[in-house]
Every structure is written in structure tokens, then in C-alpha cells.
Amino acid sequence: MVVGIIGLGLIGGSMAIDLKRRGFAERVIGVENDPVASEAALRMGLADEIVSFEECVRGSDIVVVAVPVGAAVKMLPRVLDIFMEDGFGGKIVIDTCSTKSQITRSVHYHPLRGRFVATHPMAGTEYSGPWAAMPNLFDGRACIFANSEDSDPQALKIVEDLYGVLNMRPIYMNADNHDVHTAYVSHISHVTSFALALTVLDKEQDEKHIFDLASGGFSSTVRLAKSSSDMWVPILTQNRENVLKVIDTYLEKMKEFRDAIDSYDDERIEGLIHEANKIKKILR
Amino acid sequence: MVVGIIGLGLIGGSMAIDLKRRGFAERVIGVENDPVASEAALRMGLADEIVSFEECVRGSDIVVVAVPVGAAVKMLPRVLDIFMEDGFGGKIVIDTCSTKSQITRSVHYHPLRGRFVATHPMAGTEYSGPWAAMPNLFDGRACIFANSEDSDPQALKIVEDLYGVLNMRPIYMNADNHDVHTAYVSHISHVTSFALALTVLDKEQDEKHIFDLASGGFSSTVRLAKSSSDMWVPILTQNRENVLKVIDTYLEKMKEFRDAIDSYDDERIEGLIHEANKIKKILR
Numbered sequence: 001m002v003v004g005i006i007g008l009g010l011i012g013g014s015m016a017i018d019l020k021r022r023g024f025a026e027r028v029i030g031v032e033n034d035p036v037a038s039e040a041a042l043r044m045g046l047a048d049e050i051v052s053f054e055e056c057v058r059g060s061d062i063v064v065v066a067v068p069v070g071a072a073v074k075m076l077p078r079v080l081d082i083f084m085e086d087g088f089g090g091k092i093v094i095d096t097c098s099t100k101s102q103i104t105r106s107v108h109y110h111p112l113r114g115r116f117v118a119t120h121p122m123a124g125t126e127y128s129g130p131w132a133a134m135p136n137l138f139d140g141r142a143c144i145f146a147n148s149e150d151s152d153p154q155a156l157k158i159v160e161d162l163y164g165v166l167n168m169r170p171i172y173m174n175a176d177n178h179d180v181h182t183a184y185v186s187h188i189s190h191v192t193s194f195a196l197a198l199t200v201l202d203k204e205q206d207e208k209h210i211f212d213l214a215s216g217g218f219s220s221t222v223r224l225a226k227s228s229s230d231m232w233v234p235i236l237t238q239n240r241e242n243v244l245k246v247i248d249t250y251l252e253k254m255k256e257f258r259d260a261i262d263s264y265d266d267e268r269i270e271g272l273i274h275e276a277n278k279i280k281k282i283l284r
Numbered sequence: 285m286v287v288g289i290i291g292l293g294l295i296g297g298s299m300a301i302d303l304k305r306r307g308f309a310e311r312v313i314g315v316e317n318d319p320v321a322s323e324a325a326l327r328m329g330l331a332d333e334i335v336s337f338e339e340c341v342r343g344s345d346i347v348v349v350a351v352p353v354g355a356a357v358k359m360l361p362r363v364l365d366i367f368m369e370d371g372f373g374g375k376i377v378i379d380t381c382s383t384k385s386q387i388t389r390s391v392h393y394h395p396l397r398g399r400f401v402a403t404h405p406m407a408g409t410e411y412s413g414p415w416a417a418m419p420n421l422f423d424g425r426a427c428i429f430a431n432s433e434d435s436d437p438q439a440l441k442i443v444e445d446l447y448g449v450l451n452m453r454p455i456y457m458n459a460d461n462h463d464v465h466t467a468y469v470s471h472i473s474h475v476t477s478f479a480l481a482l483t484v485l486d487k488e489q490d491e492k493h494i495f496d497l498a499s500g501g502f503s504s505t506v507r508l509a510k511s512s513s514d515m516w517v518p519i520l521t522q523n524r525e526n527v528l529k530v531i532d533t534y535l536e537k538m539k540e541f542r543d544a545i546d547s548y549d550d551e552r553i554e555g556l557i558h559e560a561n562k563i564k565k566i567l568r
Contacts (some may be wrong), residue, residue, distance in 0.1 A: 010421060011397050011424050013454050014509075015510075020359045022389065032532060040490070043520070046350065055291070060361075088402050090417065105338055117536055122497055122499050123499070123500070124432045124499065124500070124501070125500075126501070141498060141499075142471075142495070144318065150481050154417075171493075171496060171497070174510040178568075179499075180491075181491065181494050181497050182497060184349060184483070184487050184494055185484060185497045185498040185499065185502045186492060186497070186499050186501060186502055187368070188480065188483065189501050189502045189505040189506070190501070190506060191538070191541055192476050192479075192538070193505060193560075194536065194556060194557060195476075195534055195537040195538045195541055195560075196472065196473065196476055196535075196537075196561040197559075197560040197561075197562070197563040198537040198540075198556065198560050199468070199472065199530065199534045199537050200468050200469060200563075201559070201560070201562055201563060201566075202533060202537075203468050203533075204566070205463075207465065208470055210469060210566070211456070211469065212407055212455060213428070213465050213466060213469045213564075214328075214416065214469040214470075214567065215402075215406045215407070215408065215425075215469065215470050216408070216409075217408070217410070217470060217473050217474070217507075218469045218470055218473045219392055219506060219567055220504040220505070220508075221476060221477060221501055221504070221505055221507075222473070222563055223501075223504055223505075223567075224501050224504075224505060225560045225561065225563045226561060226563060226564045226567075227557075227561075228488075228561075229553070229557035229558055229561070231408070232553075232557055233469065233550050233553050233554050233557065236545050236553055237545065237550060237553070239549060240546075243417055243545060244486075244542065244545060246483065247541070247542050247545075248542075249487075250479055250480065250483045250487060250538070251484050251535065251538060251539075251542075253394075253478075253479040253480075253482040253483050253486075253533070254475070254476070254479045254531065254538070255535075256482075256530065257475055257479055257531070258532075258535075261520050261527060261528060261531075262524075262528055263523055263526055263531035264521060264524070266517050266521060269513070269516075269517050269520055269521070270513045270517050272478060272482065272512075272514055273478060273516055273517065275482060276477075276478040276479075276481040276482050276483070276484065276485070276509045277481075277509065277510060277511075277512075277513070278485055279481040279485060279506055279509045279510060280510045282495045282498075283495070283498065283503055283506065283507075
């Protein structure tokens with residue numbers, strides 16, 4: 001099978017590595033508009049060839065759209081249009097984006113909607129670009145299939161096989177529910193990390209050596225603040241309603257903490273910490 | 285040298301392991317009031333013997349107070365009082381607490397103030413108790429010596445040797461500055477993690493499977509929410525002024541983000557993320 005990957009960054013590049021070496025893809029062709037990233041992806045062997053967008057769509061059995069969700073929403077209808085122009089040839093397109101409502105809506109009425117499978121492999125790091133790609137990134141993690149009832153069963157089956165090769169656990173979910181859930185377990189974490197980084201960087205302008213003291217706890221809490229704006233601006237704007245709702249709940253919780261500390265209320269601080277500790281039972 | 289460790293939890297227990305096996309302590313005696321923790325510490329070999337508080341202070345060359353800072357503030361003057369009662373015998377007491385202003389103030393006018401060295405080894409995990417103790421916990425991390433000019437140079441030298449054996453980098457700092465800095469690079473991270481856990485746990489009451497989707501990013505951001513209230517209530521109350529100030533800056537940054545998302549202002553979101561990304565240059 002020829003797999004065409006549009007966007008050879010962390011996600012696309014890591015997919016390329018494992019789909020090739022695990023035998024799912026006989027050949028990987030890639031699209032990468034950034035010239036440095038393109039050259040790096042070739043040298044790293046992420047793709048057998050870098051081609052144009054049209055060549056990729058025409059030359060692949062499965063097209064993987066692995067670009068930031070703002071670009072993906074515009075690109076996806078064009079991919080299906082090219083499938084149409086060429087006559088239906090059993091081709092499939094998937095996306096890997098972190099928000100699912102707008103992207104599924106963008107092709108909801110397309111005559112070839114069935115050839116699109118909306119997926120969100122829940123794996124990643126705070127790094128981006130082809131140099132962030134790595135083997136085994138997806139192993140054991142969850143992959144969400146959004147609105148899979150709108151995909152042709154045959155196309156869905158092949159994409160399930162693809163993620164099976166990546167050792168991902170499939171979870172089936174409505175696109176709107178997906179966006180609510182990821183606002184809670186992924187998007188808010190990024191916003192809190194960005195805000196934490198901004199808070200400490202502000203202070204650092206006066207006090208030069210503040211980071212000498214940064215502990216492992218600080219590093220892990222602020223890690224996501226390294227994430228790229230290319231990826232996160234469209235996620236936060238596309239999932240605006242849900243993200244705002246979660247931020248508001250979060251601000252209330254922060255204020256509860258603030259009030260308890262402000263009023264020397266040890267019992268209330270203790271109660272809030274005990275409540276928060278319940279996260280232990282849930283996370284490994 | 286006999287090292288007496290009061291509180292054989294994560295910090296005290298981990299010190300016991302490395303001070304013993306690296307030859308600094310010929311003998312470790314411990315105080316542990318919780319009967320299960322006490323028995324576990326013995327079985328794990330963290331201490332050669334579990335003794336009473338008074339026996340520990342009387343029988344050790346160096347006493348390490350490794351209990352939550354609320355208890356430490358009350359305990360420390362009593363340790364120096366016992367040194368007095370026994371006649372000055374060159375003994376030393378150190379603490380390992382995460383706030384330093386109140387603890388240094390608690391013995392500032394004590395006649396044996398010089399025998400106390402205030403330290404904060406900046407290492408730890410989100411776990412607590414003797415079962416959380418581990419070898420090599422301190423290697424390569426920073427250890428803060430607070431108000432070290434108030435300690436006898438001979439006592440300071442021995443404690444520097446102790447932390448040298450633990451492979452820690454010494455940093456010398458005024459106790460009040462310490463508490464400002466740690467509010468930024470440690471205490472606020474805990475508050476934001478607790479608030480994040482509370483936010484998501486709230487939602488989880490309606491939506492059972494929300495944590496199936498939790499990514500590695502979420503886990504690392506929320507990790508500190510597993511931290512114990514025994515340790516964190518006294519830190520947050522003792523460092524109340526600084527922590528409140530940092531929380532207020534943090535709330536402002538969160539609101540800036542919220543406003544930018546709310547007003548569809550992609551450029552402002554991008555600007556905030558670029559600013560936050562500067563944390564890359566600072567953290568390894």
C-alpha cells in the first residue's frame with residue numbers, strides 16, 4: 001500500500017516510521033512545504049519521496065492529513081475533490097487533528113464523505129517538526145474515531161488496520177463529544193502550562209536566577225508550554241466554546257484555593273487537596 | 285558519624301539510604317511516629333533503629349528534621365533546647381523544609397542558633413512515606429542553604445559535606461528570597477495541578493470515560509496533584525503572602541488567554557504562546 005502523508009512533523013513523521021518498518025506501507029510519499037523540514041524529512045528517511053500536494057493525493061492509496069487543524073479544514077475538501085476528479089478508486093483520506101467538530105463538518109455533505117475517516121491518535125510530545133518524529137510513539141495509546149458511522153465500512157476497516165499496526169486502542173465517539181472531552185484532558189493542560197510559563201517568565205525579568213531552583217515538579221507542569229503556536233492557535237480557536245467553559249471552571253477552582261489560603265483556612269485547603277488527590281485512583 | 289533522621293518519609297528516607305551506603309553515616313537512627321511507616325522503614329532498612337524523639341536528638345551527631353514544615357517549626361527549638369540541656373557537644377541540626385522564613389525565625393534568638401543549618405534540598409516526587417524513598421534522589425539537584433551566615437562556620441562546613449555526599453549543588457540565599465523564588469518555581473505548580481485535577485474530576489462525575497482520553501501531556505501537568513496535604517497545607521499557609529501574589533499574577537495570565545480566545549484574536553493567542561515558548565531556552 002502507498003501511504004501519502006501530508007505534513008511530516010511529529011505525528012506524520014512518526015506514523016511514517018512505524019507504518020513503513022512494520023510493513024503496512026510499502027512506500028511512503030510525503031508533502032512538506034517548509035523547505036528545511038522537507039530536506040530533513042528526506043535525510044531522516046521519513047518518506048521515500050517528497051512530492052506536491054496533488055501528486056501525493058493522486059499517488060497514494062491512503063492520504064494522511066497531518067497538518068495543524070486550521071489548514072486541515074481547508075485541505076480535506078480538496079483531497080476529496082481530487083478523488084472525485086480521478087473517479088472513485090477506493091482511496092481513503094484520514095486526518096489526525098486534535099479537534100473534530102469543524103473538520104467533520106467541513107466535508108459532511110461531500111459526495112465522497114464516506115472515504116474520509118476522522119481520527120485523533122492521542123499521542124505526542126511538546127516538540128514539533130520532522131526532528132521530533134520517533135518510533136513507537138503511538139504504542140498502547142488511544143485513537144479516537146470520530147463520527148465513524150459517516151465513513152464507508154470498508155474504508156473504516158482499513159483505517160482500523162492502520163491504527164492496529166500502530167498498536168493503538170480504538171475509541172469510537174461523536175465529534176462534538178470528542179471536542180468536549182479533549183478540552184478537559186488535553187487543551188486545558190496546555191493553557192495552564194502556557195499561563196504558568198508566562199507567570200514565571202514575568203518574574204524572571206527581575207530575578208535572574210529563579211530557574212536555578214526549578215524542580216522536577218515545575219518542569220513537568222510547564223513542559224507543555226514548549227508546544228508550538230502553529231498547532232495550538234487553531235485548536236484553541238476551533239474548540240473555543242468548550243475551552244472557554246473549561247477555563248471558567250478552572251478559574252473557579254483556582255479562586256477557591258486562593259480564598260482558602262487567603263483566609264488561613266487550613267481545613268478547606270486540606271479538603272481541596274484531598275479532593276484533588278482522587279486523581280491518583282484514575283491515572284496510572 | 286551517627287545521623288538521626290526525624291521523619292523517614294520521601295526526603296528523610298532517601299537521605300538515609302544514600303548517607304549510609306556512601307559512607308557519610310556509620311549509623312542512622314530514625315524517629316517515625318506513624319506505626320505502619322515506622323515498621324516499614326525498619327523492614328526497608330532505612331534506619332538501623334527507630335527511637336524516640338529525645339533519644340534521637342541525644343544520640344545523633346547530626347539531627348535531620350524531615351517532617352512537614354508546620355511540625356518542623358515547633359520541633360526545631362526543642363531540638364536546640366535539648367542540645368543546651370546536654371551541654372554543647374558540637375551537635376548540629378538541619379531541616380529540609382520547602383519554606384524557610386518561619387523556620388529560621390523560630391530559632392533566630394536561640395542561644396544555640398549557630399548549630400542549626402537551614403537547608404532545602406530541591407528534589408522530590410509526588411509520592412510520600414518511607415515507601416517513596418529511593419536512592420540517588422538528590423544527585424545533581426540544587427540544595428539551598430538559607431541564612432547560612434547565622435550558622436557556625438564549622439557546622440555549615442559539615443552540612444555542606446553532607447550535601448556534597450548527596451551530590452547536590454549548593455545555592456546560598458536569604459530565607460525570605462528563598463520563599464519568593466520557591467513560590468514561583470514550585471508552590472504555584474502544585475496549586476495549578478490541584479486546580480486542574482479538581483476541574484477534570486468535577487466533569488468526570490457526569491462523563492465516566494473522560495480519562496480514557498488522558499494523554500501524556502495531561503498526566504504530566506496533573507502529576508503534582510497527587511501530593512500530600514500533610515506536606516502542602518503548611519507550605520501554602522506559611523508562604524501565604526508570596527503564594528497569593530503568584531496566584532494573582534497567574535490568574536491575570538489565564539484571563540489574558542481567556543480573553544484572546546473569547547475574542548477570536550488569533551494574533552494575540554499566537555503572541556502569548558510565543559512568549560510562553562521562551563521557557564524552552566531556560567529549561568533543559
